[in-house]
Amino acid sequence: MKLELGRVESYIHAKLKREKLHFVLLDPDDVDPETAGKIARMSEEIGVDAIMIGGSTGAEGDVLDGVVRAIRESSNLPTILFPGSHGGISRYADAIFFMSLLNSTNPFFITGSQALGAFTVKRYGIEPIPMAYLIIEPGETVGWVGDAKPIPRHKPKIAAAYALAGQYLGMRFVYLEAGSGAPQPVPPEMISLVRKVIDVPLIVGGGIRTEKQARAAVEAGADIIVTGTAIEKADSLESAREKLEELNRGIKG
Numbered sequence: 001m002k003l004e005l006g007r008v009e010s011y012i013h014a015k016l017k018r019e020k021l022h023f024v025l026l027d028p029d030d031v032d033p034e035t036a037g038k039i040a041r042m043s044e045e046i047g048v049d050a051i052m053i054g055g056s057t058g059a060e061g062d063v064l065d066g067v068v069r070a071i072r073e074s075s076n077l078p079t080i081l082f083p084g085s086h087g088g089i090s091r092y093a094d095a096i097f098f099m100s101l102l103n104s105t106n107p108f109f110i111t112g113s114q115a116l117g118a119f120t121v122k123r124y125g126i127e128p129i130p131m132a133y134l135i136i137e138p139g140e141t142v143g144w145v146g147d148a149k150p151i152p153r154h155k156p157k158i159a160a161a162y163a164l165a166g167q168y169l170g171m172r173f174v175y176l177e178a179g180s181g182a183p184q185p186v187p188p189e190m191i192s193l194v195r196k197v198i199d200v201p202l203i204v205g206g207g208i209r210t211e212k213q214a215r216a217a218v219e220a221g222a223d224i225i226v227t228g229t230a231i232e233k234a235d236s237l238e239s240a241r242e243k244l245e246e247l248n249r250g251i252k253g
């Protein structure tokens with residue numbers, strides 16, 4: 001049995017020894033391949049650490065492949081799939097967050113979709129990275145699509161219990177998700193309790209739009225910050241660059 005970590009996961013751990021990481025999420029349903037390529041190149045220039053690709057709706061097939069290929073052609077950053085289901089797998093990506101939505105009420109999002117996608121991941125030779133995915137209020141689209149019972153914002157202990165359960169089940173990352181475009185990010189008190197309880201790296205995303213919010217999440221104990229909407233919604237590539245720089249400053253200090 002081979003238990004070595006894959007290339008992307010080793011890269012993440014090596015970098016985490018020195019700094020907090022910034023992953024940029026691109027949704028193939030919202031950005032065309034050309035723009036995705038440009039944002040990925042800019043991200044690399046600015047010091048972002050990886051590009052995640054996915055969406056809860058429509059990020060599949062040709063549309064997904066086109067965006068992943070464009071990103072690979074324009075930058076050397078690792079590409080990590082962030083699938084809404086087994087439909088969100090592309091042969092062109094380096095790795096996939098092989099995630100289980102632990103607080104879903106629907107077994108499809110806990111183990112079902114994973115079983116349907118497992119052989120595809122193996123056939124394509126994509127590196128699977130096991131991850132516990134937890135939806136925090138409000139949860140937005142992904143909370144609704146994923147049939148989640150969102151964890152109340154003022155109940156950090158529930159999040160910590162799920163996170164520790166995820167680690168004990170063998171998951172090597174925990175992701176606290178407020179939902180893409182959430183009006184408020186995950187509360188710092190919740191981030192710090194989860195950080196105290198688990199040993200694996202903690203990813204936080206959803207609703208992080210400013211340098212201040214990014215810094216607050218990192219200071220509370222997040223290891224990796226995911227940003228998507230703030231960059232996607234910029235009205236020009238120039239303002240996307242400024243936003244990326246601002247968020248990166250908050251994360252890297």
Ligand SMILES: CC(C)=CCC/C(C)=C/CC/C(C)=C/CC/C(C)=C/COP(=O)(O)OP(=O)(O)O
Pocket residue numbers: 025027053054055056057082083084085086097098099100101109110113114117118133140141142145146180228
């Ligand atoms: C590992 C495999 C094969 C499947 C896992 C499938 C699971 C558990 C999915 C969780 C539920 C889900 C719908 C996740 C979507 C994650 C995601 C890509 C969210 C962010 O998407 P955005 O595109 O930013 O948000 P919108 O979809 O709201 O635009």
Ligand SMILES: O=P(O)(O)OC[C@@H](O)CO
Pocket residue numbers: 025177178179180181182204205206207208226227228229230
């Ligand atoms: O789009 P935003 O709000 O940055 O959220 C990023 C990510 O956590 C969504 O899955």
Ligand SMILES: [Mg+2]
Pocket residue numbers: 027029030055056180
């Ligand atoms: Mg989206």
